[in-house]
Amino acid sequence: NAGVMQNPRHLVRRRGQEARLRCSPMKGHSHVYWYRQLPEEGLKFMVYLQKENIIDESGMPKERFSAEFPKEGPSILRIQQVVRGDSAAYFCASSPTGGDLPQHFGDGTRLSIL
């Protein structure tokens, strides 16, 4: 499967724990985007990364959230000290370059906070 791979598909955490969401872009894609979809809401942009660089993090909450895309390995979205309001579907998308090209999405990680 050469598509965008996200894992885990489902993640359950208790309040105060950490959540780590992983995304491997499509082969040949070096641009990764993270989006969050709250129940009954549209997708909201969180962060845009290239290898080893954060290009745009204007959609990231100021605290508890961080993202990286190391030289080797998947992109990671990390949420520390999770709260109930973090429950959502988190989608990763990739594109071969930035700018105007369409983005292709992974299956998403559904995060549930108990």
Add this chain to the structure above:
Amino acid sequence: RKEVEQDPGPFNVPEGATVAFNCTYSNSASQSFFWYRQDCRKEPKLLMSVYSSGNEDGRFTAQLNRASQYISLLIRDSKLSDSATYLCVVNSAGSQGNLIFGKGTKLSVKP
């Protein structure tokens, strides 16, 4: 005004019907436009890009009116499998690629 606005629907249509969705966007500097579809609890899937000259892909036709900041999607000869939520998506002007999504228009095609 919301950045990307769509009628949430639902649109309930019989098989074979023609249905049209509309979308408006607020930032006149936006350059790229797309329609995605999203099935329940699934990821968004690119349906088609939208070009100023209008474009067609089988039963689907997309139109863009830059002057009115208006995008449309026409689906002809609706199939049961067309039932989904259709997302109007605009590239954020001035950014390097992040997308702005409408909340979607829900379509239900009935036999």
